[in-house]
Amino acid sequence: MAVTIKEVAKLANVSISTASYAINGKPNVSDKLRERVLEAAKQLNYHPNAAAKHLKSKKTMSIGVFIYGFSGPVFSEILEGMNQAALEEGYNLIVSSGALSDKIINQRQIDGAIIFDSSIEDEVLINFAKANYPVILLDRDLSGKNIYRSVINNEEIVYQFINELADKYGSVGILTGPRDSYNALRRITGYEKAIKNKGLKSYIYEGDFTYKRGLEVGAKIANTKLPRAIFCSNDESAIGLMGSLMEKGYRIPEDIAIAGFDNIMWTKYVIPKLTTIEIDHTAWGHDVAKSLINNLQEGTFLKIDEPKYQMVYRASA
Amino acid sequence: MAVTIKEVAKLANVSISTASYAINGKPNVSDKLRERVLEAAKQLNYHPNAAAKHLKSKKTMSIGVFIYGFSGPVFSEILEGMNQAALEEGYNLIVSSGALSDKIINQRQIDGAIIFDSSIEDEVLINFAKANYPVILLDRDLSGKNIYRSVINNEEIVYQFINELADKYGSVGILTGPRDSYNALRRITGYEKAIKNKGLKSYIYEGDFTYKRGLEVGAKIANTKLPRAIFCSNDESAIGLMGSLMEKGYRIPEDIAIAGFDNIMWTKYVIPKLTTIEIDHTAWGHDVAKSLINNLQEGTFLKIDEPKYQMVYRASA
DNA sequence: TTGTAAGCGTTATCAG
DNA sequence: CTGATAACGCTTACAA
Numbered sequence: 001m002a003v004t005i006k007e008v009a010k011l012a013n014v015s016i017s018t019a020s021y022a023i024n025g026k027p028n029v030s031d032k033l034r035e036r037v038l039e040a041a042k043q044l045n046y047h048p049n050a051a052a053k054h055l056k057s058k059k060t061m062s063i064g065v066f067i068y069g070f071s072g073p074v075f076s077e078i079l080e081g082m083n084q085a086a087l088e089e090g091y092n093l094i095v096s097s098g099a100l101s102d103k104i105i106n107q108r109q110i111d112g113a114i115i116f117d118s119s120i121e122d123e124v125l126i127n128f129a130k131a132n133y134p135v136i137l138l139d140r141d142l143s144g145k146n147i148y149r150s151v152i153n154n155e156e157i158v159y160q161f162i163n164e165l166a167d168k169y170g171s172v173g174i175l176t177g178p179r180d181s182y183n184a185l186r187r188i189t190g191y192e193k194a195i196k197n198k199g200l201k202s203y204i205y206e207g208d209f210t211y212k213r214g215l216e217v218g219a220k221i222a223n224t225k226l227p228r229a230i231f232c233s234n235d236e237s238a239i240g241l242m243g244s245l246m247e248k249g250y251r252i253p254e255d256i257a258i259a260g261f262d263n264i265m266w267t268k269y270v271i272p273k274l275t276t277i278e279i280d281h282t283a284w285g286h287d288v289a290k291s292l293i294n295n296l297q298e299g300t301f302l303k304i305d306e307p308k309y310q311m312v313y314r315a316s317a
Numbered sequence: 318m319a320v321t322i323k324e325v326a327k328l329a330n331v332s333i334s335t336a337s338y339a340i341n342g343k344p345n346v347s348d349k350l351r352e353r354v355l356e357a358a359k360q361l362n363y364h365p366n367a368a369a370k371h372l373k374s375k376k377t378m379s380i381g382v383f384i385y386g387f388s389g390p391v392f393s394e395i396l397e398g399m400n401q402a403a404l405e406e407g408y409n410l411i412v413s414s415g416a417l418s419d420k421i422i423n424q425r426q427i428d429g430a431i432i433f434d435s436s437i438e439d440e441v442l443i444n445f446a447k448a449n450y451p452v453i454l455l456d457r458d459l460s461g462k463n464i465y466r467s468v469i470n471n472e473e474i475v476y477q478f479i480n481e482l483a484d485k486y487g488s489v490g491i492l493t494g495p496r497d498s499y500n501a502l503r504r505i506t507g508y509e510k511a512i513k514n515k516g517l518k519s520y521i522y523e524g525d526f527t528y529k530r531g532l533e534v535g536a537k538i539a540n541t542k543l544p545r546a547i548f549c550s551n552d553e554s555a556i557g558l559m560g561s562l563m564e565k566g567y568r569i570p571e572d573i574a575i576a577g578f579d580n581i582m583w584t585k586y587v588i589p590k591l592t593t594i595e596i597d598h599t600a601w602g603h604d605v606a607k608s609l610i611n612n613l614q615e616g617t618f619l620k621i622d623e624p625k626y627q628m629v630y631r632a633s634a
Numbered sequence: 635t636t637g638t639a640a641g642c643g644t645t646a647t648c649a650g
Numbered sequence: 651c652t653g654a655t656a657a658c659g660c661t662t663a664c665a666a
Contacts, residue, residue, distance in 0.1 A: 002425060002448060004643055015653040020645060028651060045444065047423040051377065052643035054368035055658050062411075070397040073390075079412075080387040087415045092426070094379075095396075095412040098404045106364040108319060109409070127362065131319060211586060243586065266583060269528060269560065321659055332637045337661060347635060369659035372642050 003046045012040035023048070062092040063292055064110035066101045068117040072236075073264045074281055075116075078138075081285025082114070089293045112292045114138065118182060134295045136288055136304070139182045150288050150304040152279060154183055157309050158190030159197075161259070161277060162231060165317065166198045169228040169257050173203030175217060175241055177233040184209065187233045187261065203227045207237045214240020222248035226256055229317060235260035235267050235276055242270070242316065257317035272315035280308050320363045329357035340365070379409040380609055381427035383418045385434040389553075390581045391598055392433075395455075398602025399431070406610045429609045431455065435499065451612045453605055453621070456499045467605050467621040469596060471500055474626050475507030476514075478576070478594060479548060482634065483515045486546040486574055490520030492534060492558055494550040501526070504550045504578065520544045524554045531557020539565035543573055546634060552577035552584050552593055559587070559633065574634035589632035597625050 009019035014033060021029045022037035029037075040046075054060045065082060067075055079095065086093045091111075096104055101120055105113060105128050113128065116138040129135045129146035137149045165172045174191040177184025188204070195202045205221060207213045214237035222245060232238035238260030242252055250256050252272055260267060263278035284307040294302040326336035331350060338346045339354035346354075357363075371377045382399060384392055396412065403410045408428075413421055418437055422430060422445050432442065433455040446452045446463035454466045482489045491508045494501025505521070512519045522538060524530045531554035539562060549555035555577030559569055567573050569589055577584060580595035601624040611619040 002643095006643080016644090017646080017654075018652055021652085024645085030651060033651085047425070049372070049643050050424040050426045051368050051371035052658090053645085055366070055372050055642090055660090056644045056646085058658080060368065070393045070400060072393070076387045076389070076393050080414075083387060083412075083414050087417055090417065092417060092421060093412055095400075095410055097397075097400050100404055100407065100409060104409060107367040108364070109367045211582070239586070265528070269556070319659095323659080333660085334638075334662075335636055338636085341661085343662095345635065350635080366659050369642090370661085372644090372658090373660050373662090375642080 002049065003044045004049065005046070008037065008041045008044055008046050011044060012037045060092075060109060060111050061090065062094050062110045063289065063296075064101070064104055064113040065093055065095045065289075066105075066113060066115050066117040066120055067095065067097050068119060069097055074262065077281035078116070078285035081282040081287075082289035084282075085286045085289035085293065089290070089297070091289075091293055091296075093289075108133070111296050112136075114288060114292060115140075118180070134292055134301070136292050138288065148291075148301060148304065150284070150291075150306065152183060152307050152309070154186035155190040155193070157277060158187045158231070158261075159194045161311060162191050162194035163198065164311070165229045165231060165257070165259060166194065166200060168317075171200055171203070171227040172229040172231060173205060173227040175205045175207040175214065175230055175232040175237055177237075178208045179206075181209070184233050191231065201227075203230070205230070207233065207241075209234045209237055211236045211240035213237060214242075215244045217241060218244030218248070222250070229253075229257035229259065232258065232260050235262045235264045235274060238274055238276070238316075239266065239270050242272075242274070253315065253317050259317040263312055267312075268314070275314045275317035276312050278310045278312050283308060319366065320361045321366065322363070325354065325358045325361055325363050328361060329354045377409075377426060377428050378407065379411050379427045380606065380613075381418070381421055381430040382410055382412045382606075383422075383430065383432050383434040383437055384412065384414050385436060386414055391579065394598035395433070395602035398599035398604075399606035401599075402603045402606035402610065406607070406614070408606075408610055408613075410606075425450070428613050429453075431605060431609060432457075435497070451609055451618070453609050455605065465608075465618060465621065467601070467608075467623065469500060469503075469624050469626070471503035472507040472510070474594060475504045475548070475578075476511045478628060479508050479511035480515065481628070482546045482548060482574070482576065483511065483517060485634075486544075488517055488520070488544040489546040489548060490522060490544040492522045492524040492531065492547055492549040492554055494554075495525045496523075498526070501550050508548065518544075520547070522547070524550065524558075526551045526554055528553045528557035530554060531559075532561045534558060535561025535565070539567070546570075546574035546576070549575065549577045552579045552581045552591060555591055555593070555633075556583065556587050559589075559591070570632065570634050576634040580629055584629075585631070592631045592634035593629050595627045595629050600625060 005019050009016045019037050022034040102124050105124055112134040114136045118139055122142055125135050134146050176188050205217050218241045238258055242258045252258055260274050260276040263276045267274035267276050287304055291302040291304045322336050326333045336354050339351040419441050429451040431453045435456055439459055442452050451463050493505050522534050535558045555575055559575045569575055577591050577593040580593045584591035584593050604621055608619040608621045
């Protein structure tokens, strides 16, 4: 059905191989012929068949991005950055979430993978990497040949931040993320370390990264003895907590200071504006994808910088 | 490098074709042999090479989703729904934004396409569809063989909504979206029709779907004669407009009512809660993808329902 | 029930 | 500089 190189060759009156050479810009073909071939290709609206190319070349020019869900502002930003890098280098992005991810990896539909989905088993990744495919992990610790990592330095960043909040407010609690999240867990560790460092009492409130849970926790704890400041493990839950605490009559930051993590768009639009830690997710996604592609192209692995961060102090803390 | 069916066949002591039959569950192979083959495959950790399969079968088991950007809550939701449908049917999602989209389509790396990116030319789509690949458009009017559409019924929905607001408030204006957006344009048309229908004066404020622009417009128009209600073409800009108008001393909805479109998560968390039109984007994405896949599998085209919507009245209007 | 062999559309090796 | 031809890994008539 679709036009093949064979038809192009026939129209241009050359052999298939010459057509291939001409189309792929190989030097061993006269200008006259090349022109004739390209003309024929254009005329027939020829486009090389990707599957055949892949089969022959063992390259798919695609990278797999495996995430555990599309929702939330963070993934969008990361994907945006990755898409940009892919675009620059001529790679496709195969984005997948869920049970099919394993298949995509196992069947080698991609030249490399970026993993942000803890449900993919280590073993699958190790096998893939062993077969000489590069893998970059964004959400776990795992090492081996062809396996690289780029993770937020949660522990250190939160440690610093809690120390600063402690200096400013005296006591500080934490609204956690879900206990099965890599990032959430490490933010808790950073908190605990800082609290220990300052010799303070720890206040731990269990959250799950959602606005709704932030609201609920706020309502539940409003009548208990609270710390002077609460660090929330992400912005959404911080905004929720802030909302319900204000509803209960707390003034922020006068009665209690609230801070978040991520610097999502809405943090600068809520009242009071939220103090938080900015992670440049788009830049991160870009760097990670670029690095993977570089590895693919050069064989050398471009060091991935840690995602950049920065404390953003606004009105809420 | 990777294990091929050849090696599986050798280990199982059968011919390549028998191995293929066994692996693909064809009936013409004895149980004993099938078992032996599968055992060998497992032992070698065999996974069929996707490219070879595609080349032979002319099917890639992938559908392309072309969007004009990853940012914004709407795409995430749509993608979530599409991913779900793809998962159910064993298809991959190739998500792309930008210049590479044409290539993916032209090279037939996908079995069908969903388009939400007005930068892709009609011609590319028409050629693709002509070659017997189904295409579903989410953002434009275009018809032809194998071309289907599923678009929000913006005009009708907004027409209804404006009529309701007019009945309730007497006069109503619109904060538009960008003029190059399919949806934004039709929302304006719906507005104009309703205004005409009610014989009212029209108040048109130019926006661009962003919160920031909503803020700016609010600041700029606060001192002018305003309608009693303003319908904003999406929620983000509505929240922005509401913010700056409140800052200028307007009470909402007592002095001016504000409404949005989309029902993004934040609408129920702002104060006052935003009246808006809910579109179930996840369900929409799911239905669209499911429908495309059905077409691929059965050849018949499953009718796609229009995206479901519903007016959600909250405090702001 | 099993095996042989052709062919999918390319690229690349090797002669001419 | 150009053209046969094998090969990539798989599926599928067709033969046995």
